[in-house]
Amino acid sequence: MTRAAVYVRISKDSEATGLGVERQRQDCLRLLERHGWSLAQTYCDNDVSATKGGRLTYGAQRPQFEAMMQDVQAGRLDAIVVWDLDRLTRTPRETEDIIQLADDTGLALASVGGEVDLGKPQGRMVARIKASTSRHETEQASRRLRGKLAERAAAGLSHSRVAYGWTRDADGTEHLDPEQSALVLEAATRALAGDSLRGLARDFNAAGRLRPNGKEWTAHLLRQVLLRPRNAGRVVHQEKVLPGVVGQWPVILDADTFDRLQALLTGPERRSNVNRTARAHLLTGIATCGVCGGRMTALVRSAAYQRKWGMPGAAYRCEDQHCVQRSKATVDALITGLVLERLTQPDALVALAGGDRDAVAAASAELEALEARRASILALVASGDFDAAEGAQMATALRQQRDAAQARLTAAMPTALPVDVAGPDAEARWMAASLDQRRAIVAALTESIVVRPTVPGKRFRPEDISVTWRA
Numbered sequence: 001m002t003r004a005a006v007y008v009r010i011s012k013d014s015e016a017t018g019l020g021v022e023r024q025r026q027d028c029l030r031l032l033e034r035h036g037w038s039l040a041q042t043y044c045d046n047d048v049s050a051t052k053g054g055r056l057t058y059g060a061q062r063p064q065f066e067a068m069m070q071d072v073q074a075g076r077l078d079a080i081v082v083w084d085l086d087r088l089t090r091t092p093r094e095t096e097d098i099i100q101l102a103d104d105t106g107l108a109l110a111s112v113g114g115e116v117d118l119g120k121p122q123g124r125m126v127a128r129i130k131a132s133t134s135r136h137e138t139e140q141a142s143r144r145l146r147g148k149l150a151e152r153a154a155a156g157l158s159h160s161r162v163a164y165g166w167t168r169d170a171d172g173t174e175h176l177d178p179e180q181s182a183l184v185l186e187a188a189t190r191a192l193a194g195d196s197l198r199g200l201a202r203d204f205n206a207a208g209r210l211r212p213n214g215k216e217w218t219a220h221l222l223r224q225v226l227l228r229p230r231n232a233g234r235v236v237h238q239e240k241v242l243p244g245v246v247g248q249w250p251v252i253l254d255a256d257t258f259d260r261l262q263a264l265l266t267g268p269e270r271r272s273n274v275n276r277t278a279r280a281h282l283l284t285g286i287a288t289c290g291v292c293g294g295r296m297t298a299l300v301r302s303a304a305y306q307r308k309w310g311m312p313g314a315a316y317r318c319e320d321q322h323c324v325q326r327s328k329a330t331v332d333a334l335i336t337g338l339v340l341e342r343l344t345q346p347d348a349l350v351a352l353a354g355g356d357r358d359a360v361a362a363a364s365a366e367l368e369a370l371e372a373r374r375a376s377i378l379a380l381v382a383s384g385d386f387d388a389a390e391g392a393q394m395a396t397a398l399r400q401q402r403d404a405a406q407a408r409l410t411a412a413m414p415t416a417l418p419v420d421v422a423g424p425d426a427e428a429r430w431m432a433a434s435l436d437q438r439r440a441i442v443a444a445l446t447e448s449i450v451v452r453p454t455v456p457g458k459r460f461r462p463e464d465i466s467v468t469w470r471a
Contacts, residue, residue: 002108004037004079005068009045009087021046024083027112032081035110040077043068072107084113085130095128153237156248164212164225165252174249181252183209188226188253188261194440197222203434223265232258240385256365259372281314282332282435286443289318290452290466298328316451324453330460331451336430338467339442343426366405374398445470 006028010020021044032039043064065088071077082088088109089095101107109116116126152158162168165181187200197219205216229235233251235242253261281298288295297319314328374395381391421429421441430438442449447468454464 002035002037002078003040003076004032004035004081004108004110005040005071005077006032006042006081007044007065007068007088008042008083009062009065024087024112027083028081031110031112035079035081037079037081041068041071069101072101072105075105078106079108079110081110081112083111085111085116092128095130150237153235153242154245156235156245158247158249163228163230165231166249176250176252179209180212184225184231184252187222188231188257190434191226192257192260192264193437195434195436197226199434199436226261227265229258234258243380243386256369259376260365260368263368263372263375280435281316281328282438282442283316283335283449286439286446287316287331287449287451289321289324290450290464291323292318292321294318294320296324296451299325324451326451326454326464327460331465334462334465335442335449335467339445340427340430342445342469343422343430343441344424363405367402370398370402370405374402 006025008021008024008028010024025042025044029039045062045064068077068080072080080088089098098107098109102109114126116130157172158168158174162174165177165184166174167177168174183204187197187204190200191197201217201219201222204210210216211221225231229241230247230249231251231253232255233247233249235245235247283296284298285295295318296316298314299317300314315325316328316331317325377386377391377394377398380386381388421433430441433441447470448466449468450466452464452466454460
């Protein structure tokens with residue numbers, strides 16, 4: 001008896017009910033009975049397009065179709081029953097593959113929409129005509145879809161699946177997801193404050209603030225989320241930001257914050273958090289060896305080593321020559337105490353912020369945002385997305401704004417640190433700061449930290465660690 005397969009497929013099953021393929025299956029079973037064939041197996045590709053592949057070898061796009069073709073080639077099937085030929089294939093090239101397979105194996109094909117005998121010239125002609133017609137319909141539908149997406153983008157409307165940070169109503173209206181948008185805002189704020197993306201990912205994962213699929217964050221994924229122009233209400237179509245188009249959804253980041261963040265994470269002349277390994281120790285890469293001048297790195301010893309040799313669990317050691325080695329806990333405690341003392345001194349605010357703390361913070365943020373916008377405009381002009389004359393005019397206006405902001409910053413005395421780290425409450429702010437932020441504070445306040453070797457027979461002496469403060 002002829003061993004037949006029933007193949008059913010529907011391109012889009014938005015509600016995941018499977019009703020479309022079930023109706024196809026019932027019709028195909030009735031046709032199979034009329035032919036007197038036996039059902040060997042049913043193959044179902046639900047919510048899968050037939051135009052993403054090209055030849056039988058591309059079956060990864062339709063796993064059940066690929067499995068059926070392999071069974072035909074292996075001699076386990078003699079016939080295929082489909083609801084219509086376009087359920088089986090919508091490409092002329094793939095149709096030729098099936099015709100060749102029918103020649104090689106004697107495969108029979110039955111269709112509810114009309115019988116097609118691939119063993120006869122007339123049947124092959126019908127199959128080829130159907131495939132060409134289906135291909136034309138697919139291309140027309142694709143053209144209409146592209147036009148619709150372009151129209152939605154120009155109107156500032158979303159034209160893709162709902163993004164992380166938002167929810168979407170049935171009518172298409174988008175709202176901020178409280179938890180997700182809060183995570184994006186926190187990540188942006190902390191990144192601008194000096195936290196590494198690796199450190200942020202580690203903190204979010206440890207707190208159970210995982211991705212929607214339940215998987216952990218990585219620095220790379222956080223960077224992708226933070227760099228989305230839609231965070232600031234900018235519309236992207238075909239991988240380009242549409243100038244002058246405002247997204248019709250609530251924003252997570254204001255324009256200035258996003259521009260500063262983009263400059264931080266992508267600017268070639270700026271530090272990129274995602275490419276920087278998150279530091280695990282306060283002074284690695286900051287302190288230097290008092291013998292050879294090399295930088296100090298951290299050495300962490302195992303518990304067994306500590307017990308055997310009576311050595312501290314962690315130490316700073318000269319990375320190149322190993323000529324200096326001091327207890328990490330002792331050195332960290334000393335430097336922390338000195339930094340906190342410096343931050344609480346009366347002149348700390350003057351050193352950090354000058355005469356007008358608010359003016360310093362505002363001018364610094366404005367300068368970063370203006371510089372980021374200027375870089376973006378130049379990039380758009382270089383790529384051909386902006387008219388050169390229009391770009392030059394905008395760059396000139398930005399330059400004038402930048403000069404004014406620079407003048408305000410100079411008058412208020414520029415700061416190297418967030419101004420609220422200094423003052424009477426410095427210790428509380430230090431304790432609340434992340435390790436990355438503490439390292440930034442130390443690096444900004446000190447010209448150098450030199451670690452000298454211990455004197456034989458002497459206990460730890462504070463004078464062995466010298467600190468030179470920035471002017």
